[in-house]
Amino acid sequence: MKFCTVKQYFDDENNNNVTNGIATTVIPLPNKHLKIKANNKEMEQYEQELLRNVMPQELTKLILAANYLNFKEALDFFCRTVANAIQNKSVDYVRKFFGLESDFEPGEEEKLCKEFAWSFEGVDED
Amino acid sequence: MEWETPWVDDKVIVIKGEAGISASYSELSDEDVKENNIISIESVLPDELLERILAYLPIASIFRASSVCKKWNEIVHSHRFLQNISSISSQKPWYFMFPSADDSIGFAYDPMIRKWYSIELRCDGTSRWFIASSCGLVCFMDQNTRSQLYVCNPITNISEKVEMPRCSREFDYSGLAISVDRSSRNYTVAIVISKDTPDDFVQWILSIHIYCSEAMMWLSPVTETLTGWRGGDSCVVCDGVFYFLIYSTRGLGFRGNRHGLLSYNLSSRSSSGMLIDSFIPVPCPLTCGRLMNLKNKLVLVGGIGKQDQPGIIKGIGIWILKERDWEEVARMPHKYFQGFGEFDDVFASSGFDDLIYIQSYGAPCLLMFDMKMREWKWSQKCPILKRFPLQLFTGFSFEPRIDISP
Numbered sequence: 167m168k169f170c171t172v173k174q175y176f177d178d179e180n181n182n183n184v185t186n187g188i189a190t191t192v193i194p195l196p197n198k199h200l201k202i203k204a205n206n207k208e209m210e211q212y213e214q215e216l217l218r219n220v221m222p223q224e225l226t227k228l229i230l231a232a233n234y235l236n237f238k239e240a241l242d243f244f245c246r247t248v249a250n251a252i253q254n255k256s257v258d259y260v261r262k263f264f265g266l267e268s269d270f271e272p273g274e275e276e277k278l279c280k281e282f283a284w285s286f287e288g289v290d291e292d
Numbered sequence: 293m294e295w296e297t298p299w300v301d302d303k304v305i306v307i308k309g310e311a312g313i314s315a316s317y318s319e320l321s322d323e324d325v326k327e328n329n330i331i332s333i334e335s336v337l338p339d340e341l342l343e344r345i346l347a348y349l350p351i352a353s354i355f356r357a358s359s360v361c362k363k364w365n366e367i368v369h370s371h372r373f374l375q376n377i378s379s380i381s382s383q384k385p386w387y388f389m390f391p392s393a394d395d396s397i398g399f400a401y402d403p404m405i406r407k408w409y410s411i412e413l414r415c416d417g418t419s420r421w422f423i424a425s426s427c428g429l430v431c432f433m434d435q436n437t438r439s440q441l442y443v444c445n446p447i448t449n450i451s452e453k454v455e456m457p458r459c460s461r462e463f464d465y466s467g468l469a470i471s472v473d474r475s476s477r478n479y480t481v482a483i484v485i486s487k488d489t490p491d492d493f494v495q496w497i498l499s500i501h502i503y504c505s506e507a508m509m510w511l512s513p514v515t516e517t518l519t520g521w522r523g524g525d526s527c528v529v530c531d532g533v534f535y536f537l538i539y540s541t542r543g544l545g546f547r548g549n550r551h552g553l554l555s556y557n558l559s560s561r562s563s564s565g566m567l568i569d570s571f572i573p574v575p576c577p578l579t580c581g582r583l584m585n586l587k588n589k590l591v592l593v594g595g596i597g598k599q600d601q602p603g604i605i606k607g608i609g610i611w612i613l614k615e616r617d618w619e620e621v622a623r624m625p626h627k628y629f630q631g632f633g634e635f636d637d638v639f640a641s642s643g644f645d646d647l648i649y650i651q652s653y654g655a656p657c658l659l660m661f662d663m664k665m666r667e668w669k670w671s672q673k674c675p676i677l678k679r680f681p682l683q684l685f686t687g688f689s690f691e692p693r694i695d696i697s698p
Contacts, residue, residue: 249348
């Protein structure tokens with residue numbers, strides 16, 4: 167199932183699609199997943215560890231690798247981790263996290279904020 | 293399903309050099325980022341994967357995400373994102389609470405992140421409403437004029453007005469329910485109204501009126517005279533069947549059931565027997581009953597009363613209907629019952645999926661019961677303040693959806 171793609175990766179010497187660093191993180195995941203699948207708390211701790219030690223760019227590469235390896239559980243886990251990292255954060259924080267800039271016309275952004283003003287209340291401090 | 297397809301992009305090679313940086317994100321200043329020439333994450337993530345991340349966000353964060361940049365705005369409003377978001381069902385049903393006298397301004401609770409939002413519902417005026425909800429749409433019927441009905445999505449604030457038929461405007465009791473077809477997005481509104489007969493308090497005329505949004509038409513398929521019963525306000529559509537509670541109209545000396553359940557199959561085209569033939573007794577003497585549709589199962593939340601002492605509430609129970617029998621799911625533990633302070637024999641309760649909300653009319657306190665985990669939990673404290681001793685509060689549950697409009 168998920169290991170078919172992994173085997174193919176090792177067999178294919180010219181494979182540049184997944185860097186070694188990422189492969190060493192993603193490939194042990196199935197075992198880790200199976201071991202701690204039942205224990206939500208450990209998954210949460212692993213997620214916290216990941217967020218502390220891994221930069222957003224690394225997290226993105228993990229997502230891309232998991233996607234390439236067709237490893238659904240890891241993909242869901244990393245996507246959820248990124249979502250948890252940015253939930254309840256301000257729009258500016260999210261922009262910095264993803265390396266983005268606003269390209270709205272002046273006034274367009276204010277209009278959006280006003281329309282759903284309630285969703286901009288009470289965000290975490292940056 | 294689109295998201296099952298793996299995505300491969302040669303661009304991954306370009307950022308290979310960045311592997312191994314371990315400085316934590318907060319330590320990097322903007323200058324560091326520019327100097328190291330780190331390519332923005334967002335430019336290497338394909339839209340499908342970005343959508344996947346956004347779909348895991350709570351609703352309020354999704355709204356904020358749409359104001360990050362034009363591309364994200366497009367993604368959040370894209371057909372594909374809105375279709376896929378409902379399959380990642382990480383959103384939990386919300387609860388909208390408001391002081392009874394002032395219906396339009398209240399607070400909506402998102403249990404996913406335990407947060408209250410101040411939201412104003414767009415309904416005309418501040419008259420009192422019958423309220424029902426299904427699959428992200430909320431239906432309001434004006435209790436005073438009874439001439440209009442609004443169907444709206446409280447999150448996106450898109451609403452539509454429906455004119456009520458004349459025959460349904462005169463009544464003594466009324467119940468309102470709405471059902472949304474998840475595939476076609478059409479909705480059905482069902483109303484049960486009861487009128488007493490002149491000179492006879494025991495006999496009541498009960499009629500059902502149904503509105504179909506696709507045909508934009510009202511039908512009045514059933515009118516029946518009930519002896520000893522009348523309809524009330526608690527009703528729900530569950531799996532294509534319109535269920536409603538009926539209340540005894542016999543005097544206090546009557547020793548039988550004071551509450552019962554009737555049902556009407558919405559898809560039945562011909563008269564398939566009398567409504568009263570569908571009668572199912574309630575599991576115990578109730579002070580009040582609230583019906584809800586939890587994953588297409590009919591659930592009753594009821595105040596447990598004493599047969600000979602109406603108005604006394606001993607506890608609150610939750611039952612699920614299996615065929616024609618009620619199976620008890622849970623009883624509210626005494627400590628939660630006490631946690632409400634004064635608890636009248638009638639209360640507000642509604643829910644969706646696996647979550648039931650229970651609220652006493654006398655206070656802005658909200659209790660939740662998780663049907664799957666069989667756990668009771670208080671919500672985060674609601675910011676509404678009780679301004680005077682007799683102030684009443686009420687509310688309703690709804691599913692927060694950005695992909696559905698009336």
